Amino acid sequence: xxxxxxxxxxxxxLPAGFVRLADVDPTIRQDIRYAGLENFLHxxxxxxxxxxxxxxxxxxxxxxxxxxxxxFDGLTLVVFDCYRPVRAVVDMxxxxxxxxxxxxxxxxxxxxxxxxxxxxxxxxxxHSRGSTVDVAIARSDGKxxxxxxxxxxxxxxxxxxxxxxCFDPASETAHxxxxxxxxxxxxxxxxxxxxxxxxxxxxxxxxxxxxNEPFPRQRFDFPVTAN
Numbered sequence: 001x002x003x004x005x006x007x008x009x010x011x012x013x014l015p016a017g018f019v020r021l022a023d024v025d026p027t028i029r030q031d032i033r034y035a036g037l038e039n040f041l042h043x044x045x046x047x048x049x050x051x052x053x054x055x056x057x058x059x060x061x062x063x064x065x066x067x068x069x070x071x072f073d074g075l076t077l078v079v080f081d082c083y084r085p086v087r088a089v090v091d092m093x094x095x096x097x098x099x100x101x102x103x104x105x106x107x108x109x110x111x112x113x114x115x116x117x118x119x120x121x122x123x124x125x126x127h128s129r130g131s132t133v134d135v136a137i138a139r140s141d142g143k144x145x146x147x148x149x150x151x152x153x154x155x156x157x158x159x160x161x162x163x164x165x166c167f168d169p170a171s172e173t174a175h176x177x178x179x180x181x182x183x184x185x186x187x188x189x190x191x192x193x194x195x196x197x198x199x200x201x202x203x204x205x206x207x208x209x210x211x212n213e214p215f216p217r218q219r220f221d222f223p224v225t226a227n
Contacts, residue, residue: 014054014222015220015222017056017057017130017214017215018054018055018056018057018083018130018220019054019055019056019057019060020052020053020054020226021052021053021054021055021060021063021079021082022052022053024057024060024061024063024064025060025063025064025067027067027071027076028053028063028064028067028076028077028078028079029076029077029078029079029138030051030052030053030078030079031051031078031079031080032048032050032051032052032053032079032080032081032082032224033080033081033164033165034048034081034084034088035048035049035050035051035052035224036051039106039165040103040106040107040165040167041091041092041095045084045088045091045092046085046087046088046090046091047084047085047086047087047088047091047221047223047224048085048088048223048224049223049224049225049226050224050225050226052224052225052226053079053081053082053083053133054082054083054130054224055082055083055130055131055133056083056130056131056210056213056214056215058131058210058212058213058214059082059130059131059132059133059210059213062196062197062198062210063077063079063133063135063196065196066192066193066195066196066198069192069195069196070137070192071140074139074140074141075137075138075139075140075158076137076138076139076140077135077136077137077138078135078136078137078138078156078157079133079134079135080134080135080136080164080165080206081127081133081134082127082130082132082133082134083127083128083130083220083224084125084127084128084132084224085128085220085221085222085223085224086128086219086220086221087221087223089122089123089124089125089127089128092121093116093121093123095112096112096113096115096116096121097113098112098113099111099112099113100112100113104150105150106150106165106166106167107120107166107167107168108150108168109168110167110168115167118167119203120167120203121167124219125219126201126209128219128220128221129209129213129215129216129218129219129220130213130214130215130220131209131210131213131214131215132207132208132209132210132213133198133208133209134164134165134204134206134207134208135189135193135206135208136157136158136160136164136189136206137157137158137185137188137189137192138156138157138158139156139158142156150162150163150166150168150170150171158181158185159179159181159182159185160182160185160186160189160205160206161175161178161179161182161183161186161205162205164206165206171203171204171205171206172202172203172204172205173186173190173200173201173202173203173204173205174202186205189205189206190205193208197210197211197212198210198211199211
């Protein structure tokens with residue numbers, strides 16, 4: 001019987017053009033919320049099998065350049081979400097249709113069933129194209145200055161006035177009135193990300209998409225995995 005030689009195969013190859021952020025810049029802090037319980041669903045989102053940031057190579061490299069700029073001032077980026085599978089977007093849409101009252105931690109003024117109509121949750125997401133990131137800034141020494149009252153806690157970030165995924169008008173990037181420190185931190189993030197080639201979604205201070213993204217019309221549905 002002849003011998004058969006099998007070529008080694010990667011356990012979980014990413015689609016061409018995608019990378020895990022840690023392989024490009026391990027200094028960027030990752031706090032991937034939809035892989036755990038600390039998010040508006042209060043559970044893991046479908047398709048998040050690991051708390052790992054995956055991005056297109058171009059987006060990861062651009063984010064690394066932003067990180068290097070902030071590092072001079074003793075700061076670091078913190079990413080909350082990166083590539084998001086289509087199945088997770090569908091999962092979120094189904095969740096909203098289950099209905100329910102406002103949630104003081106995440107959407108204090110809106111009923112769950114109105115989150116799509118009010119524009120807080122999309123039936124399509126730029127995250128599924130692989131070049132969108134939800135991001136904040138923290139001190140490199142880990143000391144938190146956040147005093148945000150809405151959204152997830154424990155991110156250890158600077159004060160941005162609200163926390164990530166606070167579905168409220170106060171999360172709009174240019175929202176006023178806003179405490180001076182929070183306004184300054186939003187501007188610092190905006191300036192740094194713009195200089196790195198990203199554009200902001202005006203309704204969410206944390207949401208940025210690479211301006212020259214490689215897959216502007218394509219959405220992906222592979223799961224988020226560690227390897």
